[in-house]
Amino acid sequence: MKKILTLALLPTLMFTFGCGNQKDAAPTAAAPTSTSTAEAAPTAGKKILVTYYSWGGNTKYVAEEVAKKVNGDLVEIIPTTPYPTDYRACTEQAKTEINNNFKAPINTKIDNFNDYDVVFIGYPNWWGTMPPPIATFIGSYNFTGKTIVPFYTHGGGGVQRCDSDLKRNIPNAKFENYLLLSGSSVRSSDREITSWIDGLKF
Numbered sequence: 001m002k003k004i005l006t007l008a009l010l011p012t013l014m015f016t017f018g019c020g021n022q023k024d025a026a027p028t029a030a031a032p033t034s035t036s037t038a039e040a041a042p043t044a045g046k047k048i049l050v051t052y053y054s055w056g057g058n059t060k061y062v063a064e065e066v067a068k069k070v071n072g073d074l075v076e077i078i079p080t081t082p083y084p085t086d087y088r089a090c091t092e093q094a095k096t097e098i099n100n101n102f103k104a105p106i107n108t109k110i111d112n113f114n115d116y117d118v119v120f121i122g123y124p125n126w127w128g129t130m131p132p133p134i135a136t137f138i139g140s141y142n143f144t145g146k147t148i149v150p151f152y153t154h155g156g157g158g159v160q161r162c163d164s165d166l167k168r169n170i171p172n173a174k175f176e177n178y179l180l181l182s183g184s185s186v187r188s189s190d191r192e193i194t195s196w197i198d199g200l201k202f
């Protein structure tokens with residue numbers, strides 16, 4: 001995240017500014033990765049999955065930190081067709097897809113999803129809501145009875161509809177308080193991430 005988006009007035013401002021760390025744009029993992037370097041364990045006794053989608057690397061950074069701290073399995077949601085690496089092209093495509101309620105096909109498959117008690121879901125704010133691969137992911141699994149722990153990154157617009165849309169689309173789960181970080185601050189947010197995790201109630 002090199003430049004901060006200022007989206008308070010008009011979403012079109014997004015076309016003017018860049019975001020994301022392009023070198024991190026390529027997805028790197030499709031299978032669950034167990035992490036072993038837990039720094040805190042408020043989550044003992046629960047089986048925890050940390051899922052995320054990240055275009056530019058900010059949300060990926062947070063997801064990796066969270067997975068380490070909660071000793072969770074880390075799974076990246078990978079679209080079958082990667083989004084353009086060009087920021088403007090990505091925003092244009094995303095706008096069309098979101099406006100059309102498009103469910104972007106994903107490569108990620110979690111065979112043991114039912115084993116998890118707690119599912120962290122992280123994504124960047126895209127046009128005020130969730131990126132289409134996340135819409136596909138949450139529509140592909142049964143979250144009934146699970147605890148969902150959301151985390152979001154943004155480029156200046158804040159949470160907007162990220163949290164309400166997630167809740168609306170996962171009706172039968174329990175939701176913990178979300179973590180919201182601006183993309184430009186994720187790499188200096190260790191304390192915030194830790195204190196959010198410490199405050200979780202599950």
Ligand SMILES: Cc1cc2nc3c(=O)[nH]c(=O)nc-3n(C[C@H](O)[C@H](O)[C@H](O)COP(=O)(O)O)c2cc1C
Pocket residue numbers: 001005007011014019020021053054055056057058059060087090091092094095123124125126127128129153154155156157158182183184
């Ligand atoms: C397609 C697209 C749409 C975006 N829309 C918004 C938005 O509506 N509001 C906002 O605050 N940031 C928006 N952003 C900025 C991202 O939310 C922000 O840079 C985020 O930290 C990127 O996370 P990532 O590096 O994990 O992809 C958008 C970025 C992209 C690529």
